[in-house]
Amino acid sequence: MKALVYRGPGFKTLEQRPTPILQAPDDAIVKVTKTTICGTDLHILKGDVPSCVPGRVLGHEGVGVVQAVGAACTNFKPGDRVLISCITSCGKCDYCRRGMYSHCRTGGWILGNTIDGTQAEYVRIPHADTSLYRLPDGADEEALVMLSDILPTGFECGVLNGKVENPGVTLAIVGAGPIGLATLLTAQFFSPAKIIMIDLDDNRLQVAKKLGASETINSAKEDAQARVMALTDGLGADAVVEAVGIPATFELCQDLVAPGGTIANVGVHGKKVDLHLERLWAHNISITTRLVDTATTNILLKAVASRKLNPTVLITHRFTLDAILDAYDTFGRAAETKALKVIISPDT
Amino acid sequence: MKALVYRGPGFKTLEQRPTPILQAPDDAIVKVTKTTICGTDLHILKGDVPSCVPGRVLGHEGVGVVQAVGAACTNFKPGDRVLISCITSCGKCDYCRRGMYSHCRTGGWILGNTIDGTQAEYVRIPHADTSLYRLPDGADEEALVMLSDILPTGFECGVLNGKVENPGVTLAIVGAGPIGLATLLTAQFFSPAKIIMIDLDDNRLQVAKKLGASETINSAKEDAQARVMALTDGLGADAVVEAVGIPATFELCQDLVAPGGTIANVGVHGKKVDLHLERLWAHNISITTRLVDTATTNILLKAVASRKLNPTVLITHRFTLDAILDAYDTFGRAAETKALKVIISPDT
Amino acid sequence: MKALVYRGPGFKTLEQRPTPILQAPDDAIVKVTKTTICGTDLHILKGDVPSCVPGRVLGHEGVGVVQAVGAACTNFKPGDRVLISCITSCGKCDYCRRGMYSHCRTGGWILGNTIDGTQAEYVRIPHADTSLYRLPDGADEEALVMLSDILPTGFECGVLNGKVENPGVTLAIVGAGPIGLATLLTAQFFSPAKIIMIDLDDNRLQVAKKLGASETINSAKEDAQARVMALTDGLGADAVVEAVGIPATFELCQDLVAPGGTIANVGVHGKKVDLHLERLWAHNISITTRLVDTATTNILLKAVASRKLNPTVLITHRFTLDAILDAYDTFGRAAETKALKVIISPDT
């Protein structure tokens, strides 16, 4: 089969690889029909993710069709159309029993990291019964590939951790990239009084406005803290989502959060940050971190089915698997290409 | 009346001051029968609290007897024995209606800070109906003065924020001073599987052991992280309470917390700290900060009444108001004097 | 002043009464500019509410203008436009400090019940600082009179108690009268997958459909349980709101609730009901009851301001105070007149 293989920092190739086969009784083999590229894939290619070694097939998102299942797999059978979660969960370990699938003892984020991933024609999914989700009849596959990672990440790490469910809260999202926009979309399951998007890129802010932001701030051009304070009677935002992953944006979040509020970190950080406990110790705030558990995948599937959520608004480009190097190029130059999420169709 | 007055960084005097009088319809005047000294009073004396200006009577803890009440005060009458909360709460503003009394629009921590405090023969208490608590008949006044600040602080900022109510959690408390010990005492309302106390002072660790710590670690003598990991099957502690307030101890907390756990900050910090998001971003943790709201004062009063909590174990020394400078000296040299909380009795 | 006075079961008169005056330091006198009639007023007139004695001015809903305030009232001044909560709260008692204002020791539901109410030109409001809410500039008074009782009731007793905030839940509302419709409106702050309205009146079901119900069932014409099961893959509804108050509808709720679900009672019941513990004991459900606390009034005011909620859709008729007997007549024959909420304007 064809597969996109990581060949060490800076290198990736589209190669022929053997089709994966069942290795354990709870495995499934899935033919990938749609996949996409994540910011994390770019981190791997920079050499930032040491657990991912050269030779690995990349990709942890996708939808497809079950080809084969092990003897212990009872939820799925060949021919079933499925969503592949970016998080593999055994359902049996202490973390899985607590719903913290991200830390599964024999799973977690392993696809396209410590085992071969989804940017290929076929992929082996361990613990299939608890790591795959059946697609509803008539589902739009492109929409649902957004549910592998980006939408549960925005929803769980940003919206739920930020306690956006309390009606009337003010929400500030720092970063209007795909993950910030996923947070914006899923925040609208609830009724925040205001959703303020902050970014340096006017195009992304325009997209945010179209997708439901009540206010946008280009922090390169205006004082984000001053604007947020003006918009919140001087209190700050109840929920602040960090959706970038660098010290400067985490710093900004600390300037925006209201007493009693929450900073929900979503960004993947490569460096330590400053935490201003000298003023925040008495501010009654929470700071949360989370690797997505994909514990809300079924909720998101229902939300798409009942038209509360339209993930296709995040899709800007489409490629075949043969053109996946172009897809990486387009996704990697997002500021120029205005790419958000790119769809890759291995089967065409 | 006699009162302990802050006279600028490094200076305090025991002076004669006019007895306070009612200023607003919801004020009360309380004759102080017991008060104590808090670590925060020492911070003021170092000049670290700019809101507290020279000329201020210090002290925000105490019990006493109501002398006079304003026309709008309906919960209390002269002669009532009362506990004075360190937090003044109007009961009417947005923060008070959310139970976040620490941020009351016309209250919060003002006693011995922005208005005259309790280290005096008499004190004026604004918003008396919602800032005083009736003492149960036969109550031990020395015990209850511990409920003005230190016990609600340990309980709210440490135990409740740390989610210690989940049975079977492992709790690590960094700092075995009065506030760390108050956390230890109130943690035992619940059933943590282990309570690990960490400090540099063997005397305080011995006290902690006597008061219910299951394990103690002198972090000057052994590797605290290694010990905690050994005690927790390599997972770390579910709840980690920072009860010191310096960068080094907050750093240690980050080394101790288990995936899915909480760092509950109690310490008063004077400097920013490092937050290691480069490894914690995927650790699914929460960090909380809180200025005590004293929202649990009634719960603590009940716990003392039903003998679930004995606050007197924190009391090491007793002084008269005339000897309050000695009391400060003893409290200020705690390592030598082994002082925890000192009781000052203005009325003897 | 003119006032609508209860004169014993079956009797009410529009009378001249002395204008109320301040009685306590935390009282306010409010000139009523809009009021309305509640189903509870009809209950009083039937003689079902013994705490309400003949001679009482009825009404517990309204907006108006502050005329005078007592010396302890600091949040309001004459001239302020205010919303009157149906629940009077002192802010100082144990129940108020827990947010359970409905059970305030010196308040709760007293207006138009144990003290004179709002169906008059003027009304005295005890504990004004914590029982009135400032109207935003430019607010629509008719819209906001719906926030005195019916919208917080639907939201608190129905939506919040029913845990509708969990995205993807299925909600069934039994009863499409004003209170059921208020539940329907506020349920849409969240994202239930389905909202199923059940009633006997096709007109009300049509209104429900227009206001956002995804499904409607006339339980006189079809088997409500069978329809709900068909709509929920045989599971039942996660949240079932009882918005009628009779044994038959509570019985139906028990047939509709899914395992793990909640029956949130909103209806005012005059008789005991059957509870089928012989099958529900193992069904892992909750049943909740609540007299509205109006703890969410500020949230609802914000929701109206940010256009997440339009209460005027509940208003069907308008009357002057002089015509209030006609208003009662229209409201009392709702099936014929299609009345939902009627607005009464004392000042025209």
Added chain:
Amino acid sequence: MKALVYRGPGFKTLEQRPTPILQAPDDAIVKVTKTTICGTDLHILKGDVPSCVPGRVLGHEGVGVVQAVGAACTNFKPGDRVLISCITSCGKCDYCRRGMYSHCRTGGWILGNTIDGTQAEYVRIPHADTSLYRLPDGADEEALVMLSDILPTGFECGVLNGKVENPGVTLAIVGAGPIGLATLLTAQFFSPAKIIMIDLDDNRLQVAKKLGASETINSAKEDAQARVMALTDGLGADAVVEAVGIPATFELCQDLVAPGGTIANVGVHGKKVDLHLERLWAHNISITTRLVDTATTNILLKAVASRKLNPTVLITHRFTLDAILDAYDTFGRAAETKALKVIISPDT
């Protein structure tokens, strides 16, 4: 092997049966070393549980040693000493993923009900990885057999549903049989201000007093409601646990519950009960029902290991499997024999 077999209403026999064998890849075969009898077994014998048909081996509690495991079973291997949960959980269905194992699509309470149970020398456990728990080294098997059903039932259905974790609550437990006493024991993980036990049997009340009840009431001899009101300043109990399962005791619970409180039903009911919504509709209470999920088994295992819980206090009698008919007789005449839990040792 020997097994106790249900032979229709009123009949049970100790018979020879074939030793069970593996049927599915996630099965395990367990040699039972300790089992016990549950009140539910008596219900089955009365013919009250139609799902349990004649020919069934009874029993859903026990500890033992794994003899064989299927190919998909990865958590256990032959020789492991295990606790058998009364609830079988697949870990993969929608209910299991929500932690509601009691409603597992292919499990729930099936042992000794729809499949053969533990009152035998060997038992087949489906979904073994998620239905068995490893015994800690040196564990007391008799103590841990109490963790199969009775202790998680008291803890989950009574203590957790009753929100006893809030310090200072008053708890009333109606019924001092084994399940009421299990509630009493696990309530002490938290710090209720008072625990009031109510029963008709003085012996059981004496046991309750010894096990930590602060007050006991023999409701045959005194007015339970009057006593509870006297003990709670006229408010009633915050948490009321129904641990009997008949209309009269559920009625009593409604007389005892405080405004804002909870009635947590634990009892297995055979008939409908009266619910007094005509007074409770405005009482702001919750009523909960629950078939135990055994979601807290690991917590309880830790609590036993850290000596926060001593389950052996519930054990009154011991029998061999050969004498199981005597064990049933003793357990069935509990009022006379003072039996609480009886231990049956198949292997001696």
